[in-house]
Amino acid sequence: MLIRKYLVCRRLRAGLFVWLVLLSLLTVACSSGSWPEAPRGIGLADDPEAYRAAAEPLAWRGNLHYQNFVIFGLDSLFLCARSGSVARLDGALRLFPVDPAPGCQFAWSDGWLFFTSGTQNSTVRKVQSDGSNAVRIANLPYQYLVADRGFIFGILTATGQVMRFRQDGTERVVLFDGFATELQYDGTSLYVCGANDQTGLIRIDPETGTSEKLLERRVVSLNVVGDTLYFADPDDEHRLYAWSGSDQGDQCLCDLSLTRPFIVYANWLYYVDTKNQNRLMRLPLKGTRTDLDRSVLVIDDAVASFTVLPDAVYYRRPEDNTIYRVPLAGGSPQKVS
Secondary structure, eight states, X not given: OHHHHHHHHHHHHHHHHHHHHHHHHHHHHHHHHTSOOOOOOOOTTTOHHHHHHHHHHHHHTGGGGGTTSEEEETTEEEXXXXXXXXXXXXXXXXXXXXXXXXXXXXXXXXXXXXXXXXXXXXXXXXXXXXXXXXXXXXXXXXXXXXXXXXEEEEEETTTOOEEEXXXXXXXXXXXXXXXXXXXXXXXXXXXXXXXXXXXXXXXXXXXXXXXXXXEXXXXXXXXXXXXXEEEEEGGGTTEEEEEETTTXXXXXXXXEEOOSOOEEETTEEEEEETTTTTEEEEEXXXXXXXXXXXXXXXXXXXXXXXXEOSSEEEEEOTTOOOEEEEETTOOOOEEOO
């Protein structure tokens, strides 16, 4: 009788072990198949509408951390040439002058290019894509410029206030009267981070100015993707976190220290690896999940600043104003300015 019971228990344990192994393999298979595919890039000439739809949110979100030093508008890219003047880059990567004034911190809306200019970016100007009708619209220094709904949104550099004014420079309104250091826009709301814990993470209605606090602590490198907010926590060694709008909670995604601003695009997080000679890497995202073992090298060069566009990554090397281009699908750097 004891031998029979022993054999039955042994068979049950063996069956349970096999079942657990199969379940584990199934889980791994499902998980591995759920990660995003490597980006192939969207060509402007191949699909202009898809390119435009993908480029606009980038100018409002992740690329703002590097002040949109390359931005899409109408049917071209706009950037700051090596001379400092504003230039247009066509599909054949040819440069054409737009405005002789030095320019940076770009925004685009309804046929107008907006940018900061002057000593310490002390003015805001606008010009049409062909270089006509250039005019100054503000005499104060701004950063994180966003253009939409007939307005300009931005952070007043000297005070940290988040401002709204019309695209002709009139009707200035304070939307946030604190010291903001970062700003993001999802087409409906503004998201503001501050220089201290008291500011936290705030969502603002750009029309009414009403706001709500989403997090009580300091965050940096904010990226808004749907109802998920990705950021680095400076009080936790700049580890990557995600805040979910569905459960109003946040969690650490991985043990990766992101001390430089990152950009999220098409379910991939692009970041400068400061522990690997500032190479540009990308990391797959699936909601609030990621896997450091799936990191991929994008640019095998020292990267000081970068922007992501639907077809390529544009970057600058340290202490060099030259802009280089690398296709999203991979390739060698190509100098564009």
